Amino acid sequence: MTNSFAEFETAKMFFCIGTNMTEAHPVAATFLKNAVMKGARLIVVDPRRQPLADFADLFVQIRVGSDIAFINALMHVLITEDLYDKGFVQSCTMGFDELKAKVMEYPPEKASDICGVSPEKIRETARLLASVKPCMLCYTLGITEHTCGKNNVMSTANLQMLLGNMGVPSGGVNPLRGQNNVQGACDMGALPNVFPGYQQVANPDARAKFEKAWGVSGLPEKPGLMIPQMMEGLVSGAVKAFWIFGENLANSEPDIAKVEHELASAEFLVCNDIFPTETTRFAHVIFPAAAWSEDDGTFTSSERRVNRVRTVSEAPGVARPNWWIFQQIAKRFGQNWASNSGQEIWDNEVSVLAPSLAGIKYRRIEGNGLQWPCPNEDHPGTPFLHKEGKFTCGLGVFNPVDWTPPAEVPDDQYPFVLSTGRRLFHYHTRTQTGRAGLDFLLPEETADISFADAEALGIVHGETIRVKSRRGQVEVRAKVTEQVPSGMVWMAFHFREGCANWLTNPVFDPGTLTAEYKACAVAIEKI
């Protein structure tokens, strides 16, 4: 997030696109709702009439995967009606002419055919957007989990720069991270192209710095593989040994049958986990790990805030902290790593090596955490980025993008769009919430379908139906709901039985290799 949750309370307007905030980030949603109750305007853009829509001034129900066409059309209106922030565009950005040329190809009438929203409503949305300043744009995986995910993200940034909503409190582009420490895992360099603090592995200076710090030589220069490439490498033989730490890929990746074939192909598979999972079945060695509250450390939240995590009890049996397990392997390769606790790792290594985290030490985050960038120990942290329109690279660059359809669209054989997401009462593959009593509130997966489709197919609420795609099929109960438009099936991936990922399409954004969880074609039938 460029901005912070605290700024929700003072926001004048929200543009929420592809974010089911009340279910996936419920506490953030409370601050948004508070602001709306006090008069803030809310525009919700989503293929589903999800709960946030009840609070919206304007709910815009676009078709799955049509975000770019819709946003380009908004920008078309903003430019043709002279409603954009010329001052900001002129002094803080570059590439406006290219953007203008591109969005001129998306008049509302044309975009309407793609996104299913009337030209009048597109114009109304653009005008409302331009009428209040600043506006906070929030998105979640509804934007990223497409083959055009990266371009979707570019579109949101284009829109906010055009509106001059960057670099101010209660503005910005705010992706809400789905997991407690997905931000932190990125910051720590658990990515194939960067060291901790986003220092490029391709940069010789960065490599030299880490070689010195770690007392090693020959750090590799070539960026590594991303998860889907690793998985394919297991089958092709390019990857022989695979180490999965705390991920249940066998349920969470698209096309479970394919994923399981890949996992089964591993010559040697190691897992660190706290529970046996569908994934650990394929392991050759399983290391039992300390869980949350059994180890001292830090999580970094969506708003770049580094928060403390504290120990309450010992891990069961002989389970040990994950950092210890990695340290022990290093030792067997002849490297003796000095840090022997979360605090030593953070204070003596992470914050020393990552400039944006240099000012964050455990003693400074006993209470509220600090938000990076925090370059020195006197720095108070950074609630919002790009202050006064100053972007990291100088000027904010517009990246004009074209709309592209999902890789698989409905046809005669598979006439419905399947879109997926998370539900309030469970978390991911339920390894945690399934063992905390939450099954009481949501005991099984459902296929959410519209009243119109249910009636047309003679399906009643609660009836077990079959949902099938080109990858697989599941039998689940139908949940007939007004949230879902006709032509759509909506499911989650919390339960092994009826998991949406038996059906989802293993196609990826070419740049980020994010899977297209939000769109594939399915058929539904009575049993």
Added chain:
Amino acid sequence: MDSFVLTLNGKQVEFEPGQTILQVAENNGVHIPTLCYLKGCTPTGACRICLVEVEGARSLVASCSTPAEKGMVIHTESERVHRTRKLTTEFLIASGKHDCITCERSGSCTLQDLAYRYGIDTVRFETTVRPYEKEDVNPFIIRDFTRCILCSRCVQACQEVQVNRAISFGYRGPHAKIIAGGDVPYHESDCVFCGQCLQACPVGALVEKKARFAGREKDVEKVRTTCPYCGVGCQLELQVKDKRIVKVNAVEDAAPNKGRLCVKGRFGYDFIYSEDRLKTPLIRENGEFREASWDEALDLVASRFKTIIEEHGPDAVAGVSCARSINEDSYQMQKLFRGVFKTNNIDHCART
């Protein structure tokens, strides 16, 4: 220029226009007891505990809902104020079941504190039993209407703090009740089990079921930590007894959640105590897992990785880190892959 000044317990104090008497008192270190007042919400003035005496006013006024005015002369601890607060407390005690012996909130109950403060050792009025049964049908929240004092803090927590709009007042007069939907159990209503009502309840009417008989507030140690679920980073106050979490509250006034939680953060903590936990290293042999020592399992992994790297090069190994575990674990894993194995084949589910 006229300044905004009033007299509080004989002392001249300044205030900002729009502040309530309660806020002015708090800012000046004067404690006024409250019951229904829920910080940040619209004051209702319902419970009449925060009454104070304002000279010239027709009656005592509720400090939570009365705006401060220039020249007011306020007494927060006069005899009249005490007498009235005591009487109000007696009425509350006489309506409903307020036995403290096994109440979870004994020791952290506002009503109990008031009774003690005003020295109520006998209740002069006949006790009426509230006509509603306890609701104990979901695994998370027990609603004991016999202990409810109808302060409406839970309603405000639901309507104004979380804006989930699940609970409200139902019925009238002596039959008044806090209801969910059309008076149905929580789990049959629009309730999303955020448990904000639990945290707002000043007495033992709303109790966390998992925490029942597990340790009262005075018995627990409080540990601040960060929620293990979504990316908001809510700050939790773990209540811990004998090295075991017995209850989770939100840390009041902490960034970012300011005393708020959701269903997963509040109730989803005890997976760590599941019997399913992996407790020892396991090695797969002939399709079955067998227990192993750390040394055996670590040696095996190290030797297999060594062999594969020697035979096929460092890029023949790859790793996926965990977006749920702590930063320090991810740091170590990428350090192992880069600095020891010499590959950048390290990733996590960053983009999903």
